Amino acid sequence: MSSTEPLSSFVKRSARRGFTLVELLVVIAIIGVLIALLLPAVQQAREAARRMQCSNNLKQLGLALHNYHDTYNYFPSRNMGTGAPLNTIGGQRTRLSGIMSMLPFIEQQALYNKLVRPGNIVPWNGAFANYALPALLCPSDAGGQTSPAHSTFGIYNYVFCGGDSLNGTAGGSESTPVSRPSRGMFGSYKWYNFRDITDGTSNTIAMSELVRPNSTSHIGMLAGSTGITTPSACKATYNYATRQYISGGWANDTSRGYRWGDGAEYFAGFNTILPPNSPSCFNGGGSHWTSGMYSAGSLHPGGVLTLMGDGSTHFVAETINAGNQSATPPSYNGAGYSPYGVWGAMGTKSSGEVYQQQ
DSSP states (O other), X not given: XXXXXXXXXXXXXXXOOOOOHHHXXXXXXXXXXXXXXXXXXXXXXXXXXXXXXXXXXXXXXXXXXXXXXXXXXXXXXXXXXXXXXXXXXXXXXXXXXXXXXXXXXXXXXXXHHHHOOTTOXXXXXXXXXXXXXXXXXXXXXXXXXXXXXXXXXXXXXXXXXXXXXXXXXTTSSSXXXXXBOOSSSOBBTBOOOGGGOTTXXXXXEEEEEOOOOSSTTBTTSEEEOTTOOSHHHHHTTEETTTTEEOTTOSOSOOOTTSOTTBOSXXXXXXXXXXXXXXXXXXXXXXXXXXXXXXXOOOSSTXXXXXXXXXXXXXXXXXXXXXXXXXXXXXXXXXXXXXXXXXXXXXXXXXXXXXXXXX
């Protein structure tokens, strides 16, 4: 500054103008709006990645099923044990799941040797403790019941398709193996092969997802009543707006999704009676061998992933045509078209329906 320049001029040139409070609040508001717009996109990207992983798990199970068939010339039974064709599971209980016999085909030979060997009785309540196999878990279902009653059991998210009937576990006990056919690809003490799937493997569901319950009103739970004989009656136990069972309309059993080695339909199966992400209902009391309407379900928005008999995976919308929901389920060994529309037809292996996948 020259000796002749006024001091006021220097002060004006040197002053630094800061943000006003209003400007600061506007900037914060803009950042908040941008975050609000970006967060759903981030969540959708994460769910897309989880769904892709879930689909990949199903594809690996599809490869395991086909490798199993190449080895034994039939697919595993959903429910097996003493009396099954495989000598390697002789002497076991009669409610071992199809997953148990698939262990060597999903890189779990060591676990198979530990749990299933001739003359060894699997300790039922502790056999699956601490065995949470990544191949059986969908990352979208990271929650679930954590109570001590179930925290030690092997958790899982994938189950076998029994078609559109109440297949159940024949015999109603763990001591006597009884064969029961199925309108789907998997039944109790029934080993089907490719020639039995006359509707075509690309048109028939082999496996799908279930949701582990995180409370006694959660969709993963099951309603139980002798009066539930049709899909519409089962739907009446559930509030679709809140996605929870109506108070008093469910059974206090959170076991489904927590025992991958159990072959009872309650644990290892689902049927294509109610559309995806519907409630599940079983007949009568809480016996785990009870037949019922066990629905496919997932935490993916809008539907579930399914594994077809040819090893491909498809996302099926929960709005899929499910036919007449007031119709009584057909007999497990009956013939004829499914009353449950496209969804029912996808679950049956030899009912002769013609449909086009969207």
